[in-house]
Amino acid sequence: MSTAKPKGIVVFSGGSAANNLVDVFKTVRENKKCPLSYIIPISDNGGSSSELIRVFGGPGIGDVRSRLVRLIPDDPDHDDSEKAAIKIFFNHRLPKDKYEAKKEWLQIVEADHALWDNFSTAKKELIRSFLNLVNFEIQKRVRPSSTFDFSAASIGNLFLTGARLFSGSFESAIYLLSSICSVPSHTSVVPAINTNFTHHISAGLTNGTVITGQNSISHPTAPSALEGATIFPDSTGLAPPMGLTPTPSEHEETEYHDKIEDANLPGSLPTLRKQNIHFSKSDDEDLSARISRLWYINPYGAEIRLSANPRVLSSLSSAQAIIYSIGSLYTSLIPSLILKGVGENIASPSIKYKILILNSTIDRETGPSSAPYSALDFIAAITKACDESRGIPSTSTSTSTSTHSPTSSSSPALNKPNYRDYVTHLIHLSGPGTPVVDKEALHELGIETIRVYGRKVEGENFIRYDEKALIQALEVTMGRGDKRAEKVRRNTMEGYGGGSGAGLWR
Template sequence: MDSLPRLNFGATRSRIVVFSGGSAANNLVDIFGQVAEDRGCSLSYVIPISDNGGSSSELIRVFGGPGIGDVRSRLVRLIPEDPSGVDTEKAAIKTFFNHRLSSSPSEARIEWLDIVESRHPLWAHIESSKRELIRPFLNTINLEIVKRARPSSVFNFQSASVGNLFLTGARLFTGSFESAIYLLGAITGVPGNVEVIPAINSNFSHHISAGLQDGSVITGQNAISHPSVPSAVPESPITTTRRLSKELSDHDRVEDANLPGSLPSLRKQNIEFHKEVTEDLPSRIERIWYINPYGQEIRPAPNSKVLEAIRQASCVIYSIGSLYTSIIPCLILRDVGDAIAAANVRFKILILNGSIDRETGPAHAPYGAKDFIAAVAGACWSSRGLKGVPSAERYKEFVTHVVHLQGEGTPRVEKDELTGLGIETVRLYGRRGGGGMVYDGAALAQALAAIVGRRDPRMDRSRRNTLEH
């Protein structure tokens, strides 16, 4: 038996790749897992790292590095559940890495020290061996916070995510973002056939801008998706120049992880924001692009693992969530569009949101299914370095199926027009909840299984016979 070669099914079996952000798509994780298991596939989640809101904004301000909130959210969501409730440690670890500190900065700082010093109730059901494996990375980030404290810049612990602090500490300790992800996955028991891939593997921050159809530009993901304050009224060029000059001068007196002269909008603390209450954008988003710290457009390469996963995939899924700040930032990276358009990716499934949000819902022109598809296809097109957008006849290179809900507030679906373009539509009935329509898990799983098919049981017999003989 020792002479038999070790089988590596991960390298040969088919794969499902899911493009998604954090919180919205977390509700579908079990469904994607079930479909992948039924199909006998590996599962890869591609997650953007351009978020500069919430507690991530303070980590970026003080330490630089990628926006890690969505990556941490997905890893923690993937921790296997214990239906029996016997494994109290597993539940405690999930609670630990999901925990947010107090919304009061002073109380949050005290709470953080209790966690670092192992006195907090969060540690109660975590065994000492695992506790002492986690604490060194919390100590690392704590030491760095103390070292970087200046009269002009002190770390704000308000509403900080313990999981985000752990990932940052692990990244600083190892010097590798992917090593930090691997460590958190190993500690929490994330299944081995599921991987969470940051869209860009980087120790640096990557920000995005949005160009609107009226010619205006919004800088930073937080300002695009859920700004902390209402959008400012348009200013005259002279007023804008004076304001930016003062802001640059003020920010250059602050010692943080940003280069002097970096855009002030990228150096702000965006800890407090409300996703539920946002005003409409003045016009539709035309395109998204990455920028350097000074606001100039750049074209970064994706994490090599993203391209590798797509090349092994038979199915790509664009999940629910924020179209322009969760999905598009992953698609516009160099060569991603070519990989998705390749013949091996047979199914390219867009799951439409159950409601319209700020990014897709200017009151005068809410998005329909064709608009969502055009945005996805346009992003894949730009990843090839091509100008403009592809013709509608080429949309099916990037989207083959649209799964959608029916009900009040859902995006309209131009079924006949999409059928004419070679794109199939699958309508599901959902339920009301969360400000819009919500997918029924069983119905969505059945719809996805019907599209991608199930594993051929003969493959299992063939594999078993090969091992036996």
């Protein structure tokens, strides 16, 4: 009888989008009877994470927290009120009003809040000890120039920060939250970089523009004058025209931020030091051009090359399949892929299945709307990132316009034979707004395409993956499932609309 440990499944993803597919990956893992690892980037500097980073430094932890909480197991045969309470607690956000937020935070820390209902005494006091620790550290850091803003802060993020500060280890903090959330031992959440420091990213556009910081790349906020900063009259001696808001220069912003006592190095880039960055995922303007490349930077903007978390490389070295999940291409997937060691491991021929689940829509990062990404462009970007991870000067670039024919002799795909080193299968939807998939061009590259039915959700203007259809597609791709599904067939759903069935086409 063989005692060899089954090879695992590795999922590259960000936070919120891929959380919708957690049950899909769980089912596939159960049927394959193997470990499952989620690789999560730590470069996010938006939302309530921005305030934690400003005051304490350290990695962006929001996506890690959201995945751990999403993995709390549901037991339909057992009413576990404590697990439900834990999920609500760690996902809870404080009010947007800073005074109401501070008031509610103190109620939670003092155990005088309804969120603690249904917690056992032992678990409540364990969690409270780390919240009290981070509250104490916040009070220690209060200065006339700097106070912590609790607006819309995530309780789970505050807990993870307290655990990291106490243990001195990000992964120890993840282990603690994973244990509290009863995440099964066969499923792990692995930060792309194991660090106690903040690591930011920059993106270069094809028109030469450079955008600094993940939030600015993915969900920029409207520019505004610095609160309390006296920046006019400017060097010309003139005040701004009546009715116009003065816009500070980078030098003025740097000087302003240097007066604030926080965890940032003096003189570091202003865009990386903003306080409590709020953003909307539903209201983003197009980029001025396509993203051509993404890289890590130090606090002053210089490019740096970083190594992946050794646990990431260990997971990849023992993987039977890699899945690139849905989500933001350049801020959820690429930050993990460009790390040293990742590309080499993904390219290993021992990993048979390298599956891209294509987004069902185009976002700010895969536009602009005048030249939306095709499936080929997504694969080209992944290939370029993995090549850069290996130190290979990549000639792989996404096509410059959506009307460019991927089968023409000038197509980067046909001049780049190593696409299949990193992507062997593409799973996609078909319908209004979905990226274009040229099956013939992908077939010439040795990449197999699987089209699955989706479902339209009321109130949304895009198609979602149907869970049953996606599970079936993954299992057929990885060598398990109904072999009859290898044949072209329809299911019970009408087109891409609603329905209870599941199905796929080759």
